[in-house]
Amino acid sequence: xxxxxxxxxxxxxxxxxxxxxxxxxxxxxxxxxxxxxxxxxxxxxxxxxxxxxxxxxxxxxxxxxxxxxxxxxxxxxxxxxxxxxxxxxxxxxxxxxxxxxxxxxxxxxxxxxxxxxxxxxxxxxxxxxxxxxxxxxxxxxxxxxxxxxxxxxxxxxxxxxxxxxxxxxxxxxxxxxxxxxxxxxxxxxxxxxxxxxxxxxxxxxxxxxxxxxxxxxxxxxxxxxxxxxxxxxxxxxxxxxxxxxxxxxxxxxxxxxxxxxxxxxxxxxxxxxxxxxxxxxxxxxxxxxxxxxxxxxxxxxxxxxxxxxxxxxxxxxxxxxxxxxxxxxxxxxxxxxxxxxxxxxxxxxxxxxxxxxxxxxxxxxxxxxxxxxxxxxxxxxxxxxxxxxxxxxxxxxxxxxxxxxxxxxxxxx
Amino acid sequence: xxxxxxxxxxxxxxxxxxxxxxxxxxxxxxxxxxxxxxxxxxxxxxxxxxxxxxxxxxxxxxxxxxxxxxxxxxxxxxxxxxxxxxxxxxxxxxxxxxxxxxxxxxxxxxxxxxxxxxxxxxxxxxxxxxxxxxxxxxxxxxxxxxxxxxxxxxxxxxxxxxxxxxxxxxxxxxxxxxxxxxxxxxxxxxxxxxxxxxxxxxxxxxxxxxxxxxxxxxxxxxxxxxxxxxxxxxxxxxxxxxxxxxxxxxxxxxxxxxxxxxxxxxxxxxxxxxxxxxxxxxxxxxxxxxxxxxxxxxxxxxxxxxxxxxxxxxxxxxxxxxxxxxxxxxxxxxxxxxxxxxxxxxxxxxxxxxxxxxxxxxxxxxxxxxxxxxxxxxxxxxxxxxxxxxxxxxxxxxxxxxxxxxxxxxxxx
Numbered sequence: 001x002x003x004x005x006x007x008x009x010x011x012x013x014x015x016x017x018x019x020x021x022x023x024x025x026x027x028x029x030x031x032x033x034x035x036x037x038x039x040x041x042x043x044x045x046x047x048x049x050x051x052x053x054x055x056x057x058x059x060x061x062x063x064x065x066x067x068x069x070x071x072x073x074x075x076x077x078x079x080x081x082x083x084x085x086x087x088x089x090x091x092x093x094x095x096x097x098x099x100x101x102x103x104x105x106x107x108x109x110x111x112x113x114x115x116x117x118x119x120x121x122x123x124x125x126x127x128x129x130x131x132x133x134x135x136x137x138x139x140x141x142x143x144x145x146x147x148x149x150x151x152x153x154x155x156x157x158x159x160x161x162x163x164x165x166x167x168x169x170x171x172x173x174x175x176x177x178x179x180x181x182x183x184x185x186x187x188x189x190x191x192x193x194x195x196x197x198x199x200x201x202x203x204x205x206x207x208x209x210x211x212x213x214x215x216x217x218x219x220x221x222x223x224x225x226x227x228x229x230x231x232x233x234x235x236x237x238x239x240x241x242x243x244x245x246x247x248x249x250x251x252x253x254x255x256x257x258x259x260x261x262x263x264x265x266x267x268x269x270x271x272x273x274x275x276x277x278x279x280x281x282x283x284x285x286x287x288x289x290x291x292x293x294x295x296x297x298x299x300x301x302x303x304x305x306x307x308x309x310x311x312x313x314x315x316x317x318x319x320x321x322x323x324x325x326x327x328x329x330x331x332x333x334x335x336x337x338x339x340x341x342x343x344x345x346x347x348x349x350x351x352x353x354x355x356x357x358x359x360x361x362x363x364x365x366x367x368x369x370x371x372x373x374x375x376x377x378x379x380x381x382x383x384x385x386x387x388x389x390x391x392x393x394x395x396x397x398x399x400x401x402x403x404x405x406x407x408x409x410x411x412x413x
Numbered sequence: 414x415x416x417x418x419x420x421x422x423x424x425x426x427x428x429x430x431x432x433x434x435x436x437x438x439x440x441x442x443x444x445x446x447x448x449x450x451x452x453x454x455x456x457x458x459x460x461x462x463x464x465x466x467x468x469x470x471x472x473x474x475x476x477x478x479x480x481x482x483x484x485x486x487x488x489x490x491x492x493x494x495x496x497x498x499x500x501x502x503x504x505x506x507x508x509x510x511x512x513x514x515x516x517x518x519x520x521x522x523x524x525x526x527x528x529x530x531x532x533x534x535x536x537x538x539x540x541x542x543x544x545x546x547x548x549x550x551x552x553x554x555x556x557x558x559x560x561x562x563x564x565x566x567x568x569x570x571x572x573x574x575x576x577x578x579x580x581x582x583x584x585x586x587x588x589x590x591x592x593x594x595x596x597x598x599x600x601x602x603x604x605x606x607x608x609x610x611x612x613x614x615x616x617x618x619x620x621x622x623x624x625x626x627x628x629x630x631x632x633x634x635x636x637x638x639x640x641x642x643x644x645x646x647x648x649x650x651x652x653x654x655x656x657x658x659x660x661x662x663x664x665x666x667x668x669x670x671x672x673x674x675x676x677x678x679x680x681x682x683x684x685x686x687x688x689x690x691x692x693x694x695x696x697x698x699x700x701x702x703x704x705x706x707x708x709x710x711x712x713x714x715x716x717x718x719x720x721x722x723x724x725x726x727x728x729x730x731x732x733x734x735x736x737x738x739x740x741x742x743x744x745x746x747x748x749x750x751x752x753x754x755x756x757x758x759x760x761x762x763x764x765x766x767x768x769x770x771x772x773x774x775x776x777x778x779x780x781x782x783x784x785x786x787x788x789x790x791x792x793x794x795x796x797x798x799x800x801x802x803x804x805x806x807x808x809x810x811x812x813x814x815x816x817x818x819x820x821x822x823x824x825x826x
Contacts, residue, residue, distance in 0.1 A: 014440065014443050014590075015437060015443070016592075016633065018436040019431075020431055025428065037426070037461070038454065038455055041452040052451070177427075179427065179429075190524045193524075220424065274722075275695075280699070281699045281701065281703070281711075282688075282702070285698075288694065289695070289807075292769075295718060298694075299719040300716040300721075300722030302713070302716070303702075303714045305707075305708060305711055306712040308713075308757070309714070313715065342726060385520070387515075387518075390705055
């Protein structure tokens with residue numbers, strides 16, 4: 001089954017509200033076997049809503065709208081849709097009564113402004129809204145199917161899960177959209193694509209998308225409108241093919257953070273970890289501690305941002321700053337070794353670099369980061385140059401530090 | 414001037430990616446006086462892109478697309494648009510050369526797959542992309558105006574600000590949409606609204622919106638379609654009115670992070686800062702160091718996540734854990750005092766709490782966080798209980814720690 005989304009709201013177009021409803025709708029509908037073929041956003045204006053709903057119904061014969069069902073003046077979706085379906089509006093006293101009751105629970109009385117909420121297009125199924133005041137509506141007729149939901153995220157979610165998805169799954173009849181992700185890091189999109197090669201034919205009818213981001217490139221494989229078992233079987237085959245070609249860069253087959261993978265692998269081996277960060281300023285620690293249960297593995301560490309902190313908290317010899325600079329292999333090594341020693345950790349990672357925008361030189365450009373890992377098995381060090389803004393250099397450095405740590409952990413039995 | 418947005422990506426429809434580009438585009442374009450009248454999202458399929466771009470151009474005569482300019486097989490926007498404008502694709506050796514150069518900086522060579530990036534529709538203005546590999550394109554012709562930007566947010570943003578907005582402002586002439594934000598923290602939306610009172614009449618035709626988030630409530634005042642000077646004058650008056658009513662909670666009159674305000678105020682007073690974090694795991698340090706130039710003020714600190722780290726790195730007496738627990742005023746005080754002492758800092762903030770989901774008890778529930786600030790002027794401590802998920806508790810704790818630090822700094826002459 002195919003469907004279009006129509007989200008209504010001037011504030012969405014102005015960008016004052018990020019449209020999180022659409023992402024949630026996309027995921028939930030795909031899981032139920034409904035393919036969203038287009039999404040449109042229009043302002044709270046009857047003509048704009050009418051034109052967009054009309055086009056969507058003509059193109060796809062099914063539209064789901066969010067927004068424009070509440071009591072205020074810009075709530076007009078319901079009337080526009082009634083008009084497109086040539087249905088009169090009908091007053092439902094039971095909607096009004098449940099509204100009065102809901103208001104009474106908070107010690108209030110609905111105003112006459114709310115009375116319009118009890119009017120719905122003739123023939124529409126009323127989807128009861130336990131999370132707010134305006135019910136959802138399900139309307140079928142000559143133009144196709146229209147599903148109207150409120151724009152408030154919690155109300156949209158409640159109606160979607162309890163009223164809309166069950167009805168849609170029934171209509172879709174067994175077919176689903178399923179997808180899997182393989183996460184890679186440390187390889188640019190073009191090199192990854194070369195290693196993977198022309199697999200599109202081999203995995204058809206599944207599709208493959210490359211999703212580059214600051215932490216690496218995700219590979220997403222999607223099965224469209226297949227019976228559930230066939231989808232799972234084909235996905236498993238495609239994952240195996242991709243793993244055989246790009247396995248060396250893959251760190252997860254799910255949308256988890258690299259920090260979570262590091263924690264799982266370290267816990268398996270009974271390792272305790274520590275961090276010593278300069279340019280990332282605590283970002284590696286923050287990502288590790290974002291995972292519930294991280295305290296079993298992660299001890300803590302030092303944010304050695306200023307040289308004074310490198311010396312006072314990690315005993316880095318001040319003469320090294322003069323000789324080698326704070327961004328150097330020598331400093332990274334001392335930081336990693338010292339944090340491991342002070343915390344009695346099994347492994348520690350150190351990150352020191354130039355995040356920019358200032359502070360770069362010809363010899364040591366913005367984006368240069370030195371890493372070291374110390375602990376069981378000795379100390380190793382490496383350097384990388386990352387592109388992008390200060391924020392991106394820091395994010396890439398976090399990721400590379402965690403990736404180095406994971407490599408070291410995986411090498412230990 | 415009116416324009417439609419067309420965002421391209423199967424991922425967006427599947428909801429695997431939240432479309433943050435659209436919100437940013439909406440805000441920036443409104444600020445430049447350009448009205449976004451519709452936004453559409455289509456999958457990475459030539460027919461879908463073609464149909465949507467064609468409709469947008471027919472309706473509005475101007476479309477801005479994001480996505481579909483990179484090197485992989487699903488990157489097709491450019492060719493579809495060339496076709497709609499009846500333009501052949503032309504190879505530009507200078508694009509290829511700048512690509513080779515960019516790759517060389519990171520010690521790499523572009524693959525043959527990248528060569529297609531050097532082809533652009535005949536007659537298109539090339540918008541140089543200093544943030545990534547694929548240039549933006551500006552194409553005018555019989556169907557109207559098409560602006561093509563990459564989908565990667567940092568690249569989109571760079572091209573928008575430096576190449577697209579200046580060109581659009583020139584075309585728009587005269588009226589603008591301008592808005593200002595006052596950021597508050599430490600006050601719930603309802604109390605803030607009570608303090609502000611009924612100002613809507615007083616500030617008309619400007620609008621006021623309350624935007625609650627995990628870091629506090631932002632107040633957004635917007636002037637719609639006014640000449641630039643009138644907009645600025647009215648905004649200044651509205652800001653003054655709001656400041657007089659809610660000034661005690663306002664920490665910024667711009668969309669800056671609280672950490673940046675802390676750094677500015679500390680620098681004015683010549684103070685050096687340190688952090689000692691348990692439940693935030695480095696998040697406070699990360700926010701401070703996200704600001705360029707933070708090294709002048711922020712020395713660094715300790716991520717004392719495990720008790721071992723509290724003892725080994727900060728000398729917290731192990732008997733205190735037994736007596737008071739790791740989440741206690743006594744531990745917060747010791748952490749703050751010790752990080753100040755070890756780093757010879759002027760002020761230090763400590764954060765220790767229960768972020769959840771596990772670890773709570775009746776006496777010490779999930780969300781309980783103890784704070785202390787030590788240094789010049791002695792040690793002060795307080796505790797708060799925050800609602801929400803682990804991520805929210807941590808974010809709120811970061812914000813409250815920074816807010817406490819700011820209050821202390823502002824009290825120093």
